[in-house]
Amino acid sequence: MRWTEIVGTLMFATMAAGAQQSPPPVRQLPQLPTVPTIPAPAPPPGVQPPRFLVVIDAAHGGNDIGARIGDGIQEKDVTLGLAGRLRSTLRARGVDVVMTRTADLNLAAANRAEDANHAQASACLTIHATATGSGVHLYTSSLTPAANERFLAWGTAQAAYVTQSMKLESEIDTALAHAAIPVTLGKASVAPMDSIACPEVAVELAPLVGGHVTSTKALTDVSYQKTVVDAVAAALDQWRSDWKP
């Protein structure tokens, strides 16, 4: 027998056996249309969803002592202490924090902006202190608001975030008002504010001048600093609630 005849016989036998085992045909009911389900796209490997992160920049440091507050107190030390307290308070509230410096070291303005931009933060605060004025001074960039584009010029990157910065400033202002701390709002040109690509507010702490609802408190008064830190942390908590990545 030739091999082609053997193969043909085997195929015929297989088809005949399949016809005997298959059930009789059943009339199928028409199926209702179903909503197609789209599987959720899995995040690409190595990419994490955006998280709420706050960058705190303690101004000055190292050879740059900042303002002389008085009695041997230098601004760089006050800002570092205040930034540390704010970091602790925010972490207690479950907010991730990155500080540009945690020790007394020289740090150029460009490096501070670089660190803040690299962190892709949801809010950036620069902490300052001065012996002049009363209460807390809040400053945002003096740049004209501009559209957020893929590439931002280094010197004017903040322009794309000025509107958000002013909203953040408003949140902090409200929280400080609830804490009965006098606030002055303004616009300023202070490095590295204009190069930071995130909602950015400069918080400058001044002594509290006594009045009808406030009592005189020194810049280094711990209870005064705690009141301010708690208010700013509450504002950032509120900012997180409103935050949309």
Place this chain on the structure above:
Amino acid sequence: MISRFQKFLFFAMLVACVGMAAFLIRLRNRAQDRLAAQAAAAPAEMAETATSAQKTVTLYVPNDLDDSLIAFDRNLSLPEDRNAQARVILAALVEAYRAPGSTHPMNVASGINELYFLPVRQAKDGAGNAEQMAVVDLSGALAAAQPSGIEPETLTLLSIMATLHANLPAVTQVHFLVDGQQRETLAGHADLTRTYLAGDEPNFQRSASIDPQEPGARPSALGRELPASGFQLPASRGGR
């Protein structure tokens, strides 16, 4: 032997020389008198043009307590020259900083070294209303006496810009130097590397008091205080 003709010629030439010498001396004396008369007349003319009637100028003095600028009107004798005018006005402003009871105290004797005006843009109609940039050369003494901080430094710059623009409206941009040199900040905070716009109309407090030394306009720092300043820092970043 000398002939009579030669003797006559010699004496004639001698007389001519003496006469010419006398004439030159007389001319020289007259020229000296004329120059002396001009020199004597010049100071009177210069004094007449340099001083003019007193004018009312507006000084914007910062108030550190509420982050505002307060306008004061003062009568000053201003010279005709614009540069000298601006220097007199800014000197009066620095004097207001130094005055007892100042709302922006700064103990400095001389604040402005020099002031220059540069053309910015020609007016379209060519009527000579071109905008100008004022380059203000601050003294190192002022920078040293400047209280450090975002608020006090920004207020000092705003005060100078607003005062310049209020009295010399053609000044729409201001750039700051310290002792003739470019400097990064005034006293550690306010950026001096950029050119500031001074063209916006300020919306500051205006004091009822004429003399900034009168401490009657100091506002309270109690409760909520928003800045009275509507003066915006520049929208553009010129000079970079």
